[in-house]
Structures are given as C-alpha cells and as structure tokens.
Amino acid sequence: MTLKKFVANKPRALPVIILADTSGSMSIDGKINSLNQSLKDMIKSFAQEGRSRAEINVAVITFGGQAEVHLDLTPAYQIEQLEELQATGGTPLGQACLLAKELIENKEILPSRSYRPVIILLSDGHPTDNYSSAFNELINSDRAKKATRLALSIGADADDSVLGDFNNDIEAPLFYAKNASDIHRFFRAVTMSVSNHSKSQAPNEPMKLDFAEVAEGELVEDDFELDF
Amino acid sequence: MLKLIKTSVIGPGHISDNLPNQDAIGHFISNEYWAIVVCDGMGSRIHADIGSIIAIQSIKAVLKKSDFDAPSKTVIAEFYQHWLNTLKQHAIKPNDAVTTVLIAWGDHQGRFRFFQLGDGVICTTKKNYTKTSIDEFSNLTTGLGLSKQYGDWTVGHGALSAQDKAILLMTDGISEDITEHCEFTEALATYSSNKSPRRVKKHLKDMFVSWPTPFHTDDKSLAMVILNDKK
Known part of the structure; x- marks a missing residue:
C-alpha cells in the first residue's frame, strides 16, 4: 500500500524574513549591537519552540553599502550561529527589495503550502539608491501583499514615509525605536507574536487578523441576497 | 454502480486543545x-464544529429537492x-461558525457537478478542479459566514468514466500535504477497488493518525465516489 508516498514529509514553514539596514549610521549609539543581539535572541527563542504547529524559518537580508542575503531561509532550530551584522556604507534599500522579492517569489524556497510569511523592514535612515521602483514592485507583488509586513523606524533620521508604506498590518502600526533598547523591545514583541501564532489553534490563519463581522454594505451584482 | 468512501479524523491540534x-x-x-x-470549520471560530455540521445538513436538504440542472448560483444561494x-x-x-464547502453532486451515469468555497481540493484521477494559485499561501481561505x-465559489461539471473513475473531496488538512492530488486519487481508487468501504475507511483512519508530515495539526477529512464497473 503506497498512499503514504504522496504525503509530504516536510513540515509547513512559517517564514520570517528580516530586511535589516546595516548602513554606517547603524554603528552609532549601539544600534547594530542591539540589532545583532535581538536577532540572536529571536532565533534562539524560535529554535526552542517545542510545541509549534509550524516550523519557523528565518531569513536575513542586509543593506549596508550593498545588499546581500546574510542568512538564507533556514529552519530556526538549524541555525547554529548567526554571523554578526556589520554596519557600513550607504542604505541601498532598492537592492534589498530586489533580493526580498526574488526570495518571496521563489516557489522552491517558499512553496504555496507555507504559512503566510512575516516580513520585517527596519531602518535608521533614508535610502541612498534609486529604490522607488524596486520598493513598489516588492510591496505590490502578489505574495508580498499577502504577507504580514511590519516596519521598525530607528531614530530621528529614518524615512518614516517609506517604512509606513511598507507596513501593512493595521493592528501594528509603524513601531518607533528611540534607542537601542527599543530595538530589543520590538523584536521581543515580534518573537512573542510569531511564537504564539505558530502554536495557535489555527496557524493557517493570518497572524493578528481581526475576525470582524462581515461588513455590511450595498449589494453588488455578484453578491447573494442573503439574510445574515 | 457507485462505491462511496468517506472518513474524518480529528487532528492532533484539536486533541491537545480538547476541542x-x-x-x-x-x-x-x-x-x-x-x-x-x-x-472544514474555521478553527478560530467558537462554533466552527457546528457550522460545518449544519452546512452538511443544509446542503443535503437542498440538493435532495433541487433540479440537477438548476443554475449554480441558485443552488448555492438556497443552501447558504x-x-x-x-x-x-x-x-x-x-461569523462564529465559518466553514469551507466542498461538494460533488452527480448521477449514476457518472455526470457530476461540483461546488467549492474556501480551501481544500476537488479532483478526479485525471483533473484537479480546484482553482489554485501558486501565489497563495496556505492560510488564506474563505467560507460560509465570510463570503x-x-x-468566491469554484463551480463546474464533469463526468466519471472508465478512464477517470473517481472524484475525491479533501480538506486542506490532507490536500496541503499531498504533493500530487490526481495521482493520490488514482492510487486511492485502485486500492479501494477490491476492498470493502469499511476496510478502506479503517486504512485511511490509520494513515491520518500516523500522518507523515511533521507538525501536522489539522483535522483530516475526505469523501470519494468511485464509478465501479461491477453492475
């Protein structure tokens, strides 16, 4: 009897993708150190989730001087050590968006049976490349539109307009980090939220979605005339 | 002659949550x-179990008295x-009883109609009738009570034949972890061909309980009709 051979032996992944600004300004006031520690703590916490209903996967894309995939999408429990992020150069957000879009649209890495990804953009400055086209392509891509996108604005010089446009979680508006410890607080909140979601009764439902009543409105032609 | 197989097994997630x-x-x-x-009752809704049971009752009650050639929109509106x-x-x-819906409705010559709202899969041994997008992720669904x-519905018709002899409905608890839906349907139909429904059901229950996918949590349910050569 070979019915079992049709069943996938890999768990469904809950992808968490970090787009981290590692430009030179992140070296000031301990921001990069806080970010490094926050990421390590988050990955460690995800790796220790013993009762998860989804396998939390983490990827880190950095943009400082140039954009690169710092950590390929990897199950958290398999990440032995995250190489320290180094703060250097400008803020090539556009390049990072291209890498992120490439990752999100890769059906081999992110099969459609994955749970809805969580994408986090954090930055302390204005983009230094011609980012607009790549940024819009990312946030308007079919898959990124369905992801939970959160943004962290670090310090007074961050481009809150760009970060605000990235954020699509109406329940979690743009988070502001005034100092290094706020970066920790943000990642603790993300860690708790993702962990709880992975253990929830329904990880197959969008994280933090408010199951409000079906909105009442004018019937359009396609609508049923139902007495709710 | 038709053979009917159906079974449903509670998932480990609901067992551990005492649901x-x-x-x-x-x-x-x-x-x-x-x-x-x-x-498939939507897991986060407090009356999801009742919503799915009442949906079964409503659909059966309406289909039994409906004209097989009635427009899909009319039939759906009636059971909704x-x-x-x-x-x-x-x-x-x-909103507290949201449930997905998968229906196959046919005659004894093999003609069938199908209706789908929300996730899960409807397929025969040769064709997958479910609208799937590779851009979707497995957590995006709708159902009665939301839509x-x-x-939002996928509707259509087809015909079973000696070459395409079975139609299978399965909840996402199964379909999301199955790599090749039509091939699975074919294998299940072949396995079932010389066994009693009771024996097939027991085998499926055993397989759902020892499901190979790590961290699987969902309830698992399927229903299948096989067009049998035997008269």
Whole structure:
C-alpha cells in the first residue's frame, strides 16, 4: 500500500524574513549591537519552540553599502550561529527589495503550502539608491501583499514615509525605536507574536487578523441576497 | 454502480486543545442522484464544529429537492440561506461558525457537478478542479459566514468514466500535504477497488493518525465516489 508516498514529509514553514539596514549610521549609539543581539535572541527563542504547529524559518537580508542575503531561509532550530551584522556604507534599500522579492517569489524556497510569511523592514535612515521602483514592485507583488509586513523606524533620521508604506498590518502600526533598547523591545514583541501564532489553534490563519463581522454594505451584482 | 468512501479524523491540534473535530462529512444516494459533501470549520471560530455540521445538513436538504440542472448560483444561494436560517434558530452568528464547502453532486451515469468555497481540493484521477494559485499561501481561505460573493465559489461539471473513475473531496488538512492530488486519487481508487468501504475507511483512519508530515495539526477529512464497473 503506497498512499503514504504522496504525503509530504516536510513540515509547513512559517517564514520570517528580516530586511535589516546595516548602513554606517547603524554603528552609532549601539544600534547594530542591539540589532545583532535581538536577532540572536529571536532565533534562539524560535529554535526552542517545542510545541509549534509550524516550523519557523528565518531569513536575513542586509543593506549596508550593498545588499546581500546574510542568512538564507533556514529552519530556526538549524541555525547554529548567526554571523554578526556589520554596519557600513550607504542604505541601498532598492537592492534589498530586489533580493526580498526574488526570495518571496521563489516557489522552491517558499512553496504555496507555507504559512503566510512575516516580513520585517527596519531602518535608521533614508535610502541612498534609486529604490522607488524596486520598493513598489516588492510591496505590490502578489505574495508580498499577502504577507504580514511590519516596519521598525530607528531614530530621528529614518524615512518614516517609506517604512509606513511598507507596513501593512493595521493592528501594528509603524513601531518607533528611540534607542537601542527599543530595538530589543520590538523584536521581543515580534518573537512573542510569531511564537504564539505558530502554536495557535489555527496557524493557517493570518497572524493578528481581526475576525470582524462581515461588513455590511450595498449589494453588488455578484453578491447573494442573503439574510445574515 | 457507485462505491462511496468517506472518513474524518480529528487532528492532533484539536486533541491537545480538547476541542472537537471541526470537519464534517456527509452524503446521500437516491435512485437517480448522489452527493458527497466535506466541510472544514474555521478553527478560530467558537462554533466552527457546528457550522460545518449544519452546512452538511443544509446542503443535503437542498440538493435532495433541487433540479440537477438548476443554475449554480441558485443552488448555492438556497443552501447558504438554509445554513444561515438554521444557525439563527440556534442563536449562532454566522461569523462564529465559518466553514469551507466542498461538494460533488452527480448521477449514476457518472455526470457530476461540483461546488467549492474556501480551501481544500476537488479532483478526479485525471483533473484537479480546484482553482489554485501558486501565489497563495496556505492560510488564506474563505467560507460560509465570510463570503457573500458568488465569485468566491469554484463551480463546474464533469463526468466519471472508465478512464477517470473517481472524484475525491479533501480538506486542506490532507490536500496541503499531498504533493500530487490526481495521482493520490488514482492510487486511492485502485486500492479501494477490491476492498470493502469499511476496510478502506479503517486504512485511511490509520494513515491520518500516523500522518507523515511533521507538525501536522489539522483535522483530516475526505469523501470519494468511485464509478465501479461491477453492475
């Protein structure tokens, strides 16, 4: 009897993708150190989730001087050590968006049976490349539109307009980090939220979605005339 | 001659949370027609289990008295309203009882119609009838109690034959972990061909309980009709 051979032996992944600004300004006031520690703590916490209903996967894309995939999408429990992020150069957000879009649209890495990804953009400055086209392509891509996108604005010089446009979680508006410890607080909140979601009764439902009543409105032609 | 297989097993997630199976399955067979129905109550809703059971009852009640050639929108509107009315009698809000719907409705010559709202899969041994997008992720669904648009439904018709002899409905607890839906349907139909429904059901239950996918949590339900050569 070979019915079992049709069943996938890999768990469904809950992808968490970090787009981290590692430009030179992140070296000031301990921001990069806080970010490094926050990421390590988050990955460690995800790796220790013993009762998860989804396998939390983490990827880190950095943009400082140039954009690169710092950590390929990897199950958290398999990440032995995250190489320290180094703060250097400008803020090539556009390049990072291209890498992120490439990752999100890769059906081999992110099969459609994955749970809805969580994408986090954090930055302390204005983009230094011609980012607009790549940024819009990312946030308007079919898959990124369905992801939970959160943004962290670090310090007074961050481009809150760009970060605000990235954020699509109406329940979690743009988070502001005034100092290094706020970066920790943000990642603790993300860690708790993702962990709880992975253990929830329904990880197959969008994280933090408010199951409000079906909105009442004018019937359009396609609508049923139902007495709710 | 038709052979009907259906089974539903509670998932480990609901067992550990001390919750009931939120899937429901049902069927009817008359002299002329048959139907199989599979519903998956949305896990976060407090009355998801009741929503799926009432959906089965409503669909069966409406299909039994419906014209097989009636327009899909009319048929859906009738059982949807039946579901809403029944929930109202139980003082349950639709939003607390959201459920997906998979239906195959056919005659004894093999002609069938299908209706789908929300996730899960409807397929035969040769064709997958479920609209799937590779851009979707497995957590995006809709159901009775959420959707009000006919456009959210996938509807159509087909025919079973000696070459394409079975139609299978399965909840996402199964379909999301199955790599090749039509091939799985073919294998299950072949396995079932010389065994009693009871024996097939036991085998499926055992497989669902020892499901190979790590961290699987969902309830698992399927219903299948096989066109049998035997008269």
